[in-house]
Amino acid sequence: MSDTSLIQIKGIRDGLLVSLGEASWPELRSALQERIEQQPVFFQGANLSLDVGSRVLEVSDLISLRDFLSERGIRLWAVVGSSSVTENAAQLLGLATRLFKPTPQVETLPVAKGIEDETALWVNKTLRSGTRIEFAGHVIVFGDVNPGAEIVAGGSVIIWGRLRGFVHAGAQGNKEAMVCALDLSPTQLRLADEIALAPKRQGKSQPEVVRIINGQIQAETWNFD
Amino acid sequence: MTSKVITVTSGKGGVGKTTTVANLAAALAADGKKVVCIDGDIGLRNLDVIMGLENRIVYDVVDIVEGRCRTRQAMIRDKRLPDLFLIPAAQTRDKNAVSPSDMVRLCNELREEADWILIDSPAGIERGFRNSIAPADEILIVTNPEMSAVRDADRVIGLLEAEEKPAPSLIINRMNPDMVKRGDMLSVEDVYDLLRINVIGIVPEDENVIIASNRGTPLALDGKGRAGQAFRNIAHRLNGEEVPFMDLEARSIWERLTKLTRGR
Structure with missing residues (x-):
């Protein structure tokens, strides 16, 4: 068959894996x-x-493939690739982007020694419920993070908008990571291994910065002076 | 007029999608437009009951898709409005009996003869939802002024954005101005604040809605009744007319809202 070299199909624990x-x-x-x-x-x-x-x-490539598959009773559940464009597209459609839980191989990555990769992911829209963004570096959102949306970043997270969803900064254990938002009322916020629930807001919202100080998560109002 | 496919969806169940479809369809058809409604909720059909056409069903949408009848044969004409038709869902099958491309094909065929095609999407974000949004030119999201419904609406809007569908408009259903005044219900502003999409209608809570749906007579056809008036207003806005929002305590809210929208 001519197409055997183009695509390879094998059985894995979670179903079928198609390699291109x-x-x-x-x-x-x-x-x-x-x-x-x-x-x-x-x-x-x-x-x-x-x-x-x-x-x-x-996204449009993945949508048309997913719809083709679903019409034949096949569920596309994961798209794995090294391009961040592909990964973002897959995440937007709620597809998995990793086949297995992190293996020991992943744990050998440098942990907590600053962020190795000083790059940032630019997100120019409001993240709505059900969206999950995972990125090894920093994440900058120009828009809101609504309840039910999740951001997991290896570095810091800056939100030029309201934070009402879930954010985990310094996810690989980086205690230097911080979270800034114009209005900080997250469902839950994590920095490295620490977890904080935001207290109910009183009064007007103000820009705030959250970081770990003396081993504890602390939020400070951000001022000009 | 070129025909338009409008899908009504919500994420959460029980917020009033089917009621909205029945009433908008009746209001549009009462203006002399030819309207076809499609019930997308295969396996849990309701639109036929609310429109009072249950006992006339012979063929359904799955029969069309699987070639057991012509499209015309499955279109049930309304009892009162000669320009209003319903294509019912099958009750004994499930969502997988129809695919997104089947829906696109069916709607393209209906575009030849109808001015408006309204699709009643099932609750949820799975196959039935995807079938319903596939052919849509315009999408209406129905929500209630309560947190869980608004969250689900937000999820649906996110999915539509990801699939690069046209920007949806919002209908806030079952608004109770007294409860908002007491601080016991989300206001129009609270809902808009989270969702940030164009508001095309605000429908007050009205017990006549339940009475009408039990009788199978859409209340948009009655002269009186605030919910019926609200649905007629939405139908006019779909037609491109500028209709001011009803005064259910909402005028000042609306003025602030339009300011917000213009500000963006």
């Missing part, structure tokens, strides 16, 4: 579709995860 070979996305996509049309019974009811390597896929 070297070709353009339209080619790979039609190879996969052809394969599924040939063996509909094999794929029926399957949980499918897709390893796209470094390929960049947009």
